[in-house]
Amino acid sequence: xxxxxxxxxxxxxxxxxxxxxxxxxxxxxxxxxxxxxxxxxxxxxxxxxxxxxxxxxxxxxxxxxxxxxxxxxxxxxxxxxxxxxxxxxxxxxxxxxxxxxxxxxxxxxxxxxxxxxxxxxxxxxxxxxxxxxxxxxxxxxxxxxxxxxxxxxxxxxxxxxxxxxxxxxxxxxxxxxxxxxxxxxxxxxxxxxxxxxxxxxxxxxxxxxxxxxxxxxxxxxxxxxxxxxxxxxxxxxxxxxxxxxxxxxxxxxxxxxxxxxxxxxxxxxxxxxxxxxxxxxxxxxxxxxxxxxxxxxxxxxxxxxxxxxxxxxxxxxxxxxxxxxxxxxxxxxxxxxxxx
Amino acid sequence: xxxxxxxxxxxxxxxxxxxxxxxxxxxxxxxxxxxxxxxxxxxxxxxxxxxxxxxxxxxxxxxxxxxxxxxxxxxxxxxxxxxxxxxxxxxxxxxxxxxxxxxxxxxxxxxxxxxxxxxxxxxxxxxxxxxxxxxxxxxxxxxxxxxxxxxxxxxxxxxxxxxxxxxxxxxxxxxxxxxxxxxxxxxxxxxxxxxxxxxxxxxxxxxxxxxxxxxxxxxxxxxxxxxxxxxxxxxxxxxxxxxxxxxxxxxxxxxxx
Numbered sequence: 001x002x003x004x005x006x007x008x009x010x011x012x013x014x015x016x017x018x019x020x021x022x023x024x025x026x027x028x029x030x031x032x033x034x035x036x037x038x039x040x041x042x043x044x045x046x047x048x049x050x051x052x053x054x055x056x057x058x059x060x061x062x063x064x065x066x067x068x069x070x071x072x073x074x075x076x077x078x079x080x081x082x083x084x085x086x087x088x089x090x091x092x093x094x095x096x097x098x099x100x101x102x103x104x105x106x107x108x109x110x111x112x113x114x115x116x117x118x119x120x121x122x123x124x125x126x127x128x129x130x131x132x133x134x135x136x137x138x139x140x141x142x143x144x145x146x147x148x149x150x151x152x153x154x155x156x157x158x159x160x161x162x163x164x165x166x167x168x169x170x171x172x173x174x175x176x177x178x179x180x181x182x183x184x185x186x187x188x189x190x191x192x193x194x195x196x197x198x199x200x201x202x203x204x205x206x207x208x209x210x211x212x213x214x215x216x217x218x219x220x221x222x223x224x225x226x227x228x229x230x231x232x233x234x235x236x237x238x239x240x241x242x243x244x245x246x247x248x249x250x251x252x253x254x255x256x257x258x259x260x261x262x263x264x265x266x267x268x269x270x271x272x273x274x275x276x277x278x279x280x281x282x283x284x285x286x287x288x289x290x291x292x293x294x295x296x297x298x299x300x301x302x303x304x305x306x307x308x309x310x311x312x313x314x315x316x317x318x319x320x321x322x323x324x325x326x327x328x329x330x331x332x333x334x335x336x337x338x339x340x
Numbered sequence: 341x342x343x344x345x346x347x348x349x350x351x352x353x354x355x356x357x358x359x360x361x362x363x364x365x366x367x368x369x370x371x372x373x374x375x376x377x378x379x380x381x382x383x384x385x386x387x388x389x390x391x392x393x394x395x396x397x398x399x400x401x402x403x404x405x406x407x408x409x410x411x412x413x414x415x416x417x418x419x420x421x422x423x424x425x426x427x428x429x430x431x432x433x434x435x436x437x438x439x440x441x442x443x444x445x446x447x448x449x450x451x452x453x454x455x456x457x458x459x460x461x462x463x464x465x466x467x468x469x470x471x472x473x474x475x476x477x478x479x480x481x482x483x484x485x486x487x488x489x490x491x492x493x494x495x496x497x498x499x500x501x502x503x504x505x506x507x508x509x510x511x512x513x514x515x516x517x518x519x520x521x522x523x524x525x526x527x528x529x530x531x532x533x534x535x536x537x538x539x540x541x542x543x544x545x546x547x548x549x550x551x552x553x554x555x556x557x558x559x560x561x562x563x564x565x566x567x568x569x570x571x572x573x574x575x576x577x578x579x580x581x582x583x584x585x586x587x588x589x590x591x592x593x594x595x596x597x
Contacts, residue, residue, distance in 0.1 A: 053439055078441035089432035093357045105349045106440045134360070 003030040006158055006190050007052070012061035014047050014214075021047040023214035024061065029158075029192060029207075034184055036205035037194040038304065044214040045194035046086060049162050052192070053083050066157045079107070082151030086162040088143045090135050096122065096146050097131040100153060107154035121149040125179060141172035148179060152189075159183070161193040165200060173200075180204055198304040208304070210311060217311045222304065229302040229310050232276035234258075236283055237268045237296040245269055248292055257282050267295075343446040350437075350450025351457065354421065358458045368462045372413040376466075376473055379531075380405045395533060397564045403477060404564075406470035407557035408530025410485065411492060414463035415528075415550050416521065418493035421455030422500020422587075423516070426507050438594065445588045448501060452584060455497040456490055463489045481560030488560070491576035492553035498583035505590045530554045534566055549579040 007029035014022040022044040029035040037045045050056040052063055054074040063070045066080035090099045100118045109117060122128045125145035135143060144164065151159055164180065165173040181204065183189050195201050201208050202222045209219045218225055238245050249261045249269050257279055258271040273279040276299040287294050358364060380402050387393070387401040396404040428434040437447055467485060471477055503516065525531075527541055528550035534542060545551045556572035559565035565572070 055435070055438055075441050078439060081439075083439050085432065085435055087432050089434075089436040091353065091357070091433050092431065093360050094353065098356065102349050102353055103436070103440075105345055106437075106442050108345065108441075 003032075005029070006031050006066055007035070007063070007192060009052070009063040010061055012048065012051060012063055013059045014044075014051060014056065015059045021214050022051070022058075025211075025214070025216055026061075027209055027216060027219055029190060031190050032184070032188040033206040034180070034191045034193065034204050036192075036201045036208045037211050038196070038198065038201040038205075038208050038308075039194075039211035040196055043196075043211045045196075045211060046162055047214075048211075049083075049160055049192070049194060053081055053160055054078060079154075080157045081160055082154065082156035082158070083160045084144070084147045084151045084162065084164060086166060088147065090143060090146060090150070092136040093134060095132050095134055096127055096138070099135060099146065100131075100150055103150045104153050109154055117153060121152055122146075124152075125149045141168050141175070144168065144172075144176060145179070148176070152183070156189075158190045158192060161191060163194055163196070165195075165197070177203055198308075202304055210304075210308060212308075212312050218307070225304065225307045226302045229272065229306055231274050232272070232279070233300050233302055233306065234271045234273055234276050234279055234283075235264065235268060235296075235298040235300075236271065236294060237298075238287065239293040239295055240267050241293065242291040248287060248290055251286055251290065252283065255282075255286065257286070343443055346442040346446035347450035347453060350447050351454035354451060354454025354458060358461075368413070368417055369465055371416075372409050372466045373469060375409050375412070376406070376470065380409070380473065397533065397566070399562055399564055400474070400476070402474040403562050404558070405531065406474045406477060407485065407561045408528070408554050410463050410467045410470060411489065411528070411550060411554045411557055412525055412530050413466045414459045414489040414493050415496055415524070415553070417459035417462045418455050418495075418497040419500045419521070420517075421458060422452070422497035422502075423504045423513065425451075425501050425504035426510050426513065429504070429507075430510050434594075444592045444594075448498075448588045448591050449584070451501065452494055452497045452587070455500075456493040459493040459497070460486065460489055463493075477561045478563070481557075481562075484560035485557045488553045488556040488572070488576060491580045492549060494580045495549045495576070495583040498580070498587040502583070502587040502590045505587070505594050524548050524550050527551070528554050529566065549576065549583075552576050552579070 005028050007027075009028070010026050012022055012025045013020070025044075025048060027035075037043075037048065039045055047056065051058045052065060052070060054070055054077050058071075065077045068076040068080065070077050090096075091102075094102070097118060100122070101114065104114045104118065105111075118131075119128070122131050125148055127142060127145055127149065130138065130142065135146065138146065148161075148164075151161075161180070165176050168176065177200070180191065180193075184191065191204075193204065205222065207219060207221050208225060210217045210225065218228065220228075236248075238248060245267045246263065249263070249271075252258050252271065253261060258273045260272040262270045264270050271279070280297055280299065283297065284294060383405070384401040387396070393400065425434065428437075438444075464486065467482065471479070507513075507516075523544065527537075527544040527548050529545060530550070534545050534551070537545065552567065552572040552575040555565055555567045556569055556576065559569045559572070
């Protein structure tokens with residue numbers, strides 16, 4: 001059965017004055033899959049989402065959401081999607097229930113069903129008891145959960161999640177992941193999400209697009225992406241009494257046991273191999289023949305970080321943003337506390 | 341249908357928010373009461389001579405001031421109400437509206453309607469209070485005063501929305517309030533007659549929607565008018581339409597860039 005394409009993006013581009021934030025991005029998302037944009041801050045993830053949800057006009061290119069053009073049929077696009085933004089967009093003075101209700105009426109959910117739907121969704125995100133409390137008393141995690149529930153209220157074809165767990169504690173993150181996976185399992189919802197967390201992309205996404213400096217560098221399932229590197233990575237630490245580590249490494253490559261080696265530090269080598277289980281015993285054989293002693297062997301599956309490193313030559317940055325962002329967030333938080 | 345729904349929820353939101361914020365409710369009433377009591381009673385005693393009465397077109401100062409303070413209450417409430425779009429921008433709710441499949445014009449109308457009702461509620465409370473302080477006011481003038489108040493509120497909430505849609509940050513809010521609020525209040529004829537003002541201030545008075553609101557309210561409550569009631573009404577209606585159109589035009593073009 002042919003899979004239905006619910007998001008089709010062709011050469012989407014956005015320029016801000018001289019900076020190209022999104023550069024000729026093309027991809028497709030199929031019905032029922034979780035598709036993720038993985039990349040560092042400033043890679044163009046949010047800008048792409050903003051264009052797809054019709055809040056920004058692209059400089060060039062085109063995209064179709066649920067078959068509707070983002071340029072010519074924005075209101076049909078808006079009807080087809082639910083959005084959970086990176087920053088909260090709830091009204092803090094209203095209760096959770098009232099926020100849901102306003103959303104439901106705005107999206108034309110029939111009044112008869114609205115009450116039941118709100119109750120059911122608040123139960124889904126475990127906020128049922130907090131429905132009548134003003135949102136200003138919610139925690140960050142509760143607000144994010146409320147926004148997910150709200151995004152689902154009008155039964156969109158596609159749910160957009162921009163950094164769904166940014167700034168949340170580990171337990172809340174795990175909980176949000178559960179909701180997202182549950183949603184896919186139970187309703188077959190198509191989900192487009194962005195993240196700069198590798199673990200999040202790996203845990204949730206059926207397919208990932210790795211994005212950096214506004215360009216898509218690779219698209220595939222987490223497995224496919226990791227296979228770009230090779231199967232396994234093995235680290236070997238040797239005692240350099242008899243021969244230098246490099247000699248051992250060259251012998252291993254010569255024997256055709258590994259695909260590639262790198263010297264990580266003086267006496268530690270890394271090998272990219274087809275199959276670590278078969279490779280490791282052979283390393284000892286070669287070492288014996290050279291009278292070299294192996295101190296330590298460590299093996300790991302490649303991570304998405306290794307993939308990012310392979311594609312860009314840099315590690316996927318871990319920090320939350322530059323210092324200006326941090327200051328700005330802090331000022332805003334303080335201001336919020338003071339005024340509200 | 342969709343339009344009516346949008347207008348309804350946006351108005352609902354403004355009213356719910358207002359009723360929830362007890363401090364706003366109290367603050368909105370205390371400020372004009374202070375004006376009436378301290379400013380009003382203070383100047384009333386200074387202006388008690390028959391000569392002074394002539395300056396105020398035969399009215400005692402309290403009766404002259406009262407319609408002005410009612411309009412001031414409505415003006416401030418509605419203008420600040422419109423400006424709060426900047427808070428929605430800052431705290432994200434605006435995005436929820438911009439991405440919803442609703443007409444932007446309808447959501448502006450709904451918001452303006454909600455702010456208008458909130459401002460009218462505050463104005464009406466002050467209006468009732470003025471009858472205790474200035475017993476010579478005419479009860480029959482209440483309906484027309486409320487109509488004038490509604491038109492003033494609609495205009496200024498629209499101006500507020502238009503300005504806030506263009507503003508980039510909340511830092512400008514205080515400066516804006518000083519630059520717009522006080523000149524409009526003082527040039528509106530709420531506190532003193534416009535007859536002998538310098539020409540430039542008179543000019544300001546005539547482009548100020550509040551002037552017509554104050555004049556119409558004063559005419560309905562006291563019978564004294566410096567313009568003409570029918571001109572007041574026409575000007576207020578025209579201004580309300582123009583202002584809401586401008587607000588809707590600007591808001592329709594609002595993006596998040």
